[in-house]
Amino acid sequence: MRRLNLTRLPTQPDGHWWRQTLLVNAGIVLIVAAAIQLIPVRQDNPPVVREPVWDSPETRALTVLACYDCHSNETNWPWYARIAPISWVLAYDVNEGREALNFSEWDRHAVAIDPDEPFAPKPLAERIADEIRSGAMPPGTYRLGNPAARLSEAEKEALILGLQRTVENNQSPP
């Protein structure tokens, strides 16, 4: 019986083709990674229009630690915030966060929501308390990269109480 000499089969890959494919693919990835850096992203800190009058410096300090990067015009943009596609995600988060609640543009939150309105959302102080208590805010992904924002239970309760006082003292009735 004839034995197949595998090493001499003509279809046997010679080990170069996949190396070439790998190089070409790596090249494409690098070019795309470089090209997306050129897409402009807006990461700015607009001027502080109006802050609420804080009930205490401690409340402000905790809010700055845990919420200011997304809910103020004083965002601390980290160095990696400039690298696409991370930059897109962060810019999106900050835009959405500022839209929902902005401690630097308190004029937008200065009037309480009319509780008699049929579709009135929960009052702001309650929404803030819910978000902090449930662990939704600050978001888990943010806590990962920002150890200072990992509040203890006692800090959370202090922040909830402080923000409740601050919000209510700074909202006129509808």
Ligand code: HEC
């Ligand atoms: C990493 C960014 C980030 C941080 C830090 C952050 N938030 Fe948010 N927050 C968002 C985004 C984005 C939204 C809007 C989308 C949503 O509701 O998830 C939001 C929405 C909210 C809302 C509105 C929720 C609603 O639908 O009524 C409240 C209240 C809020 N955040 C409170 C806080 C408080 C209080 C802190 C600090 C303890 C905090 N957030 C920290 C990103 C952030």
